[in-house]
Amino acid sequence: MRDPVRDGDPVRCGSVSGVGDARGRTGPLAGLRVLEVGHILAGPYATMLLADLGAEVTKVEPPGGDLSRQVSDAYFASLNRGKRSVRLDLTTPAGQARLHDMARDAHALLVNLKPSAIRRLGLTYEALAPVNDRLVCVAVTGYGLDGADEPAFDYAIQAATGVAALTGDPEGPPQLPGYSAADNSAGLTAALGLLAQVHSGRGGQVEVTLRDVMLSQLNYRASAWLNEGTAPQRRAGGAHSYYVPAQLFPTADGHLALFITHDTFWRAFATEADVDQPAFATMAERSARREEVVAAVTKALSADTALGWEARLRPLGVAAAAVRTLPEALAADPSVIVQAGRFRLIGSPIRVAGHTPSYADPPRLGEHEEAT
Incomplete structure (x- = not known):
């Protein structure tokens, strides 16, 4: 065959x-x-x-x-x-x-x-x-x-x-x-x-x-240590090593994950949040003045809730997400849930055009011994 x-x-x-x-x-x-x-x-x-x-x-x-x-x-x-x-x-x-x-x-x-x-x-x-x-x-x-x-x-x-x-x-x-x-x-x-x-x-x-x-x-963390001698640091809010501001921030209600890389995203955020953007106009300046940037952003974000900021910033192309529990995340995007026999599970993260996975029950112990 x-x-x-x-x-x-x-x-x-x-x-x-x-x-x-x-x-x-x-x-x-x-x-x-x-x-x-x-x-x-x-x-x-x-x-x-x-x-x-x-x-x-x-x-x-x-x-x-x-x-x-x-x-x-x-x-x-x-x-x-x-x-x-x-x-x-x-x-x-x-x-x-x-x-x-x-x-x-x-x-x-x-x-x-x-x-x-x-x-x-x-x-x-x-x-x-x-x-x-x-x-x-x-x-x-x-x-x-x-x-x-x-x-x-x-x-x-x-x-x-x-x-x-x-x-x-x-x-x-x-x-x-x-x-x-x-x-x-x-x-x-x-x-x-x-x-x-x-x-x-x-x-x-x-x-x-x-x-x-x-x-x-830990690729870029290891590379920084091996090639530049920069030891990894644990930062408040899980802050990123290079990008600022890129971490969790408190808001008027809940926490917000904010991830700003390029200067265009910073300008969009700063305009919406009423932050003095020329003071931290470039990625290099924001990295060098991390504490000042974080303080300014923390103060600005206190004016609205995490969900409010998410709704305001996402249409501007700024990566922002309110911290949700798993049940809240599943309720927000139920399309990821599939039925596998008698179980409701998270479906495959790999989506291939033209193929719909056939999700079935997990096997009973020894269920297929006679068929092999």
């Missing part, structure tokens, strides 16, 4: 015009078969994004299931909609034999476990190449397959890479963003790495580490 991924152009896993795979899945990744072995967040998030785009994703779960099933049904659904599930005990010869059968027919395997577990369970390209030398094996770990089994949960990575040190009030303790920034970012990166190697038409090992992903996301 012709393989739509491996024969011809390897990236053409399907078609946005509606061409589907043998199981009727459609989308740009229809025909791509991915195995997932992992738990909780980073790996399952990566493969869910692929499933949303039409890939067939099969969760290979231990007999007790992915640990996220123990958190809550809603939590599990948020990371595993539209997948298939089989139970395998990979510590047994029978489990290994079944894994190899599945790997022969797969294009990629994505794993997020401790390095020692990945090697012990034979989930590397080195171990699986004799079974399928065109299999792409993606390992999502804290510090790399050759790194130690140090605990690498999201919050620990944020602390270890400087993210927490940059977050919070400068006079207070370091803070965490309040969501799983490292795991989600690593999932996005892993999905990209998987597709890049599949596109090459060759099998191989791909590694994504939570540490590297978060350090990469």
Whole structure:
């Protein structure tokens, strides 16, 4: 049988015009078969994004299931909609034999476990190449397959890479963003790495580490330190390193995120807010006189509410947004909410012209064992 991924152009896993795979899945990744072995967040998030785009994703779960099933049904659904599930005990010869059968027919395997577990369970390209030398094996770990089994949960990575040190009030303790920034970012990166190697038409090992992903996301902060010796500073309101004013400000009611870069945006804001704009006319002047600018803007914004300023500034092209809670944000833009079986979830952030994702329930544990 012709393989739509491996024969011809390897990236053409399907078609946005509606061409589907043998199981009727459609989308740009229809025909791509991915195995997932992992738990909780980073790996399952990566493969869910692929499933949303039409890939067939099969969760290979231990007999007790992915640990996220123990958190809550809603939590599990948020990371595993539209997948298939089989139970395998990979510590047994029978489990290994079944894994190899599945790997022969797969294009990629994505794993997020401790390095020692990945090697012990034979989930590397080195171990699986004799079974399928065109299999792409993606390992999502804290510090790399050759790194130690140090605990690498999201919050620990944020602390270890400087993210927490940059977050919070400068006079207070370091803070965490309040969501799983490292795991989600690593999932996005892993999905990209998987597709890049599949596109090459060759099998191989791909590694994504939570540490590297978060350090990469501190790109301009790291460059300033490495090339200019400028140490990162935590600023009030989460202020930007270079742009002024670009931070959170209090208003007459609520807080406003204001992000002004170029001089034209400053002139538009200053005119609307009645700030003495010639005094801080250029980006360089505003950066050099940061405290004066912030004081002037804070005083001006006290004249209206956060929602009022948002309504006034956005039509002028000025980036401004009132701080909302998540429920308020979802109420303001309900189009991002989709129905996935019995769950209401946030839909795919990737929108491809001509493709409407088919969102389905997350799988019951072992639901697809007879079909594989």
